[in-house]
Amino acid sequence: PLAREIVGATDPQLLLPWVLDCVRRDDPADLRRIGPRAAGIRDSFGRTALMHAAADGRLGAVRTLLELGAAVGASDRAGTTPLMLAAGRPDAAITQLLLRHGATPSVVDAVGRTALFYAARADSVPNLDALLAAGAALGARDERGDDALDAAVTVGAAATAARLRALGLRPRFASVAPAVAGTIDPGHPGALYRGWPAIAIAITRDDVDDTRRALATGADPNQRLPDGESLLSLACTAQATAVVPLLIRHGANPAAVDRSGHTPLWLAVARGDVAQLRALLAAAVNANGHAATESPPLIAAVLARRPDVVAMLLASRADPNAVDRDGRTALIWAAVDGDAALVGPLLAAHAAIDATDAWHRSALWYAAAAGSAPIVAALLGAGADARIADRRGRTALMAAAAQPDPMVPAQLLSARAPIDARDARGDTALWIAAARGEEGVVRLLLAHAPSVDARDRAGDTPLIAAARAGHAKVCAMLIAAGADPALRDRDGRSARDVAGERGFMPIVALLEPRG
Numbered sequence: 001p002l003a004r005e006i007v008g009a010t011d012p013q014l015l016l017p018w019v020l021d022c023v024r025r026d027d028p029a030d031l032r033r034i035g036p037r038a039a040g041i042r043d044s045f046g047r048t049a050l051m052h053a054a055a056d057g058r059l060g061a062v063r064t065l066l067e068l069g070a071a072v073g074a075s076d077r078a079g080t081t082p083l084m085l086a087a088g089r090p091d092a093a094i095t096q097l098l099l100r101h102g103a104t105p106s107v108v109d110a111v112g113r114t115a116l117f118y119a120a121r122a123d124s125v126p127n128l129d130a131l132l133a134a135g136a137a138l139g140a141r142d143e144r145g146d147d148a149l150d151a152a153v154t155v156g157a158a159a160t161a162a163r164l165r166a167l168g169l170r171p172r173f174a175s176v177a178p179a180v181a182g183t184i185d186p187g188h189p190g191a192l193y194r195g196w197p198a199i200a201i202a203i204t205r206d207d208v209d210d211t212r213r214a215l216a217t218g219a220d221p222n223q224r225l226p227d228g229e230s231l232l233s234l235a236c237t238a239q240a241t242a243v244v245p246l247l248i249r250h251g252a253n254p255a256a257v258d259r260s261g262h263t264p265l266w267l268a269v270a271r272g273d274v275a276q277l278r279a280l281l282a283a284a285v286n287a288n289g290h291a292a293t294e295s296p297p298l299i300a301a302v303l304a305r306r307p308d309v310v311a312m313l314l315a316s317r318a319d320p321n322a323v324d325r326d327g328r329t330a331l332i333w334a335a336v337d338g339d340a341a342l343v344g345p346l347l348a349a350h351a352a353i354d355a356t357d358a359w360h361r362s363a364l365w366y367a368a369a370a371g372s373a374p375i376v377a378a379l380l381g382a383g384a385d386a387r388i389a390d391r392r393g394r395t396a397l398m399a400a401a402a403q404p405d406p407m408v409p410a411q412l413l414s415a416r417a418p419i420d421a422r423d424a425r426g427d428t429a430l431w432i433a434a435a436r437g438e439e440g441v442v443r444l445l446l447a448h449a450p451s452v453d454a455r456d457r458a459g460d461t462p463l464i465a466a467a468r469a470g471h472a473k474v475c476a477m478l479i480a481a482g483a484d485p486a487l488r489d490r491d492g493r494s495a496r497d498v499a500g501e502r503g504f505m506p507i508v509a510l511l512e513p514r515g
Contacts, residue, residue, distance in 0.1 A: 015034075016502075017501060018034070018503075019034060020041075020049065020502050022061065023049055023052050023065075024056065026053075027060075028060045031068065032064060036068050038065065039065050039069045039070035040070075042076075043502055044468070044489075044493055045078075046075070046076035048071065048074050049061070050066070050072070051081075051085055053065060054094050054098065055086075055088070057089050062082075066097070072101045072102050072103045073103065073107065077110075079108065079109035079110035081109075082098055083099070083103040083115045084107075084114075086098055086127070087119040087131060088122040088127075089122070089127065091127075092124075092126035092127045092129070092130040095115075095131065096130050099131075099134045103115075105134050105136035106136070106137060106140075108140075108142070111143050112142035113142045113151070114131075114137065114140050115127075115136065116148045117142065117148050119160065120149070120152040120157060121155050121157055121160075122157070122160075123157035123159050125160055128148075129163075145358065148164055148169065149165065150336075153336055153338075154370060155403075195225075196225060196226070197214075197219065198214055199211060202243075203238065204234065204240065206239075208243055211243045211246055212246060221247050222252060228258075228259050229259060230253075231252060232244070232248070232254065232264050235247060235264075236264045236267060239276065241275050241276060241279040248280075248284075254283075255291070262291065262294060263289065264280060265285050265287075265290070266290050266291070266300055269301050269304065269306075269313070270304055272304055272308075274309065274312070277312060278312065281312065287318040288319050295324040296318075296330070297318060298310065298313050298314070298320065299322065299328070299330050302330045302333045302334050302337070303333060303337065307342055310342055314345060314346075320349040320351040326357055327356070327357040328357040329351060329352065329355050330342075330346055331343065331346045332362065332363045332366060335375055336366045338370050338372045338375065343375050343378050354385045360388070360390045361388075362384065363379055364384040365390060365396045365399055367379060367396075367408075368397070368400040368412060369399035369400065371400065371405050371407075372408070376400075376412070377411060380412075380414075386416060387416075392423050392425075395429070396412055397409060397412045397419065398427065398429045400412060400429075400441075401429040401433040401445070402432055402436055404440065405441075406438075406440040406441045406444040409441055409444055409445065413444070419449075420454060426455060426458075428454045428462075429445055430442065430445045430446070430450045431454060431456060431462045431465055433462075434465050434466040435462070435468075437471035438474075439474055439477070442477055446481045452482055452483045453483055453487060455487075459491075461483065461487050463478045463487070464487070464493070464494070464495045467498050468499070470499070470502065472506045472510065475495070476510060479511075494511075495507075496508055496511035499511065
């Protein structure tokens with residue numbers, strides 16, 4: 001028999017599986033024997049050998065393919081680059097290598113996501129840091145308006161979400177420093193207090209009598225300090241709880257913003273300053289009041305993860321259905337952040353359970369996407385509609401099908417979620433789970449009699465999608481459920497063909513025609 005080097009070199013149809021086999025074995029020697037042609041191959045989805053090596057974490061193959069001239073900026077049909085695929089891995093070795101060879105962190109895929117999004121969703125802090133060090137834009141947003149923090153929160157990637165929050169990426173909730181008593185020292189005025197009126201010094205001491213006397217003799221409760229701070233903001237910063245109601249009774253405007261553009265109520269909520277919040281609410285400050293640049297106070301409380309503050313605001317008639325600039329309610333944000341402790345109080349306050357945001361996603365959709373079974377159970381128990389689809393046609397069941405745990409899909413199916421609903425690409429929940437190799441979810445869905453051969457817009461069936469990704473067990477499950485292995489995509493390829501192109505020989509053998 002001919003050596004595979006000779007056969008692969010003379011038969012173009014065998015070159016692709018040969019190269020991909022070398023990549024999977026992380027065999028630089030064989031790749032060098034093939035030469036520069038190895039760097040130029042593409043599979044039916046447009047993925048190069050370098051992309052496969054980056055996705056599989058084959059550092060030796062990546063290094064060799066780059067030496068052979070592989071295009072570091074190449075992309076597949078979905079706009080995915082080698083850097084994006086590497087960013088989804090736990091370690092940053094391949095990411096750093098690609099960056100040294102000129103990979104650009106600002107490149108976006110077909111839905112506007114940079115490599116930073118891939119690192120965030122994969123909960124890969126090393127890759128996140130490597131990309132940021134290379135100049136990745138922290139605040140980049142995809143076509144839905146989400147940033148990397150939104151991407152991390154949606155899938156429950158706690159480590160990268162925490163790192164991005166620490167870096168200040170809170171586009172819908174600005175970080176604020178806590179108010180600390182004693183940071184203003186009127187006993188040692190010095191340059192800091194030069195030009196301050198007497199009432200300001202009295203406020204920093206929380207001196208009600210001196211503050212009252214100053215107001216009685218004509219002091220303006222809305223005057224500002226030389227640095228632009230209002231007297232009411234000063235009182236809140238100094239934790240002068242006794243003078244707050246006095247200032248408001250004398251006409252201090254609680255809607256006036258401080259130097260950072262925030263109102264006193266919003267700052268008290270964001271800081272979790274219960275004493276100041278109680279003082280402001282006791283002085284009849286509107287629990288729904290906020291500046292145009294701020295989120296509603298109730299949403300700020302949810303994002304601060306403060307059930308006590310949420311309870312105080314709701315007791316003061318905060319609107320549970322107030323929305324932020326993206327149309328998200330406090331209930332939606334509780335689902336996004338996976339905070340089950342906040343969902344119950346919001347539902348008890350008659351939060352609109354099926355309210356949707358600018359992307360037509362409900363609280364149930366986000367909870368399902370994050371795989372949060374307790375929140376999904378609470379929402380379904382309150383009557384949430386499992387049929388709502390987002391602007392791309394993706395239902396909560398589709399969002400849950402991308403997660404490894406079948407519990408949430410089971411909850412949604414029990415609530416009559418439509419199993420064969422299709423998104424804008426024609427994908428079903430089964431297609432999504434099969435493509436990702438989520439065996440438990442596929443098994444669950446197959447038990448509910450889905451359309452096993454449903455095609456997407458590219459003509460791919462769940463079996464073709466699973467075969468392309470190398471998920472042999474999923475392929476076997478689909479065949480056992482009656483999937484037709486003879487069906488072909490719009491390019492005329494069957495599941496067996498795409499598996500062969502990528503070197504998944506066990507799947508090729510599984511799909512061998514019996515006759």
